[in-house]
Amino acid sequence: MVISEQFGADIYQIVELANKNYPRGGPKKPGFAAGPCLFKDGFFLTSKIPFPELIAAAWKINETIPSYLVERVKSFTPIKGKKIAVLGLSFKSDSDDTRESLSFKLIKTLKRERAKVFVHDTYVKNDESLESVVKDADVLIIAAAHKEYSQKGYEYFRKLAKKDCVVADVWNIFGKSSIVYKMQ
Known part of the structure; x- marks a missing residue:
């Protein structure tokens, strides 16, 4: 990658x-x-x-992949003070197993950059709905390839996130030709 x-x-x-x-x-x-x-x-x-x-x-x-992703996102937009939606905490898709998940390292790196991080995982209990996490996000990071995210589809997320939202999709659930890109 x-x-x-x-x-x-x-x-x-x-x-x-x-x-x-x-x-x-x-x-x-x-x-x-x-x-x-x-x-x-x-x-x-x-x-x-x-x-x-x-x-x-x-x-x-x-x-180093979490740090690499953050740097790639920063090449598109500054992240300090921006709303970052991280989708997925588990280390594999459609699972609640978070042991040794790189999502935690990613979140820590984003917070160190003083981004406002919001997290959703379909299988890991949290109080945030998917819609509230993604709504008006400046950056969307797909950290786990849960079926719910791919089934919702690109248009669902495009309509909720900010117009020029930067996407980091390491799993390519949206079928784009780049890992990090701006929504169109």
């Missing part, structure tokens, strides 16, 4: 082409890879391979 954007390439198109006619699954789409097994399984794997530094490097890169 990070490398493809530096070259102006569409990561989603790259993954689709890599998977074309491949019978066993192939590369997965990028997103917030997290959860308790990611670190644990990587640690066990490093004891069995001759190049453990590769696993450690991948883990370090993954941990």
Whole structure:
């Protein structure tokens, strides 16, 4: 995701082409890879391979994704004092499991930048409705690919958020060719 954007390439198109006619699954789409097994399984794997530094490097890169997203959003709009809607706290879609979720690191980074952060997760109890979180948002970040968000669709969010809202959609639930973009 990070490398493809530096070259102006569409990561989603790259993954689709890599998977074309491949019978066993192939590369997965990028997103917030997290959860308790990611670190644990990587640690066990490093004891069995001759190049453990590769696993450690991948883990370090993954941990920087929240900061990378914030910087990408800031390249579109300043975020200090802006309303940021973060959709999803769980580390995987359609789940209430928040263990080791990168959403918390993302929220912490946004608050450190003095953004006004509002959070919704379909599966994690909170008091905010989806509509109230997204209404008049300056920035919309899709942090978990919950079906509710993709089923609502781009138009639902476009109508609620501010006209020039910046979207960071690491899961590509809206089918755009970029991870970070302005709503049209």
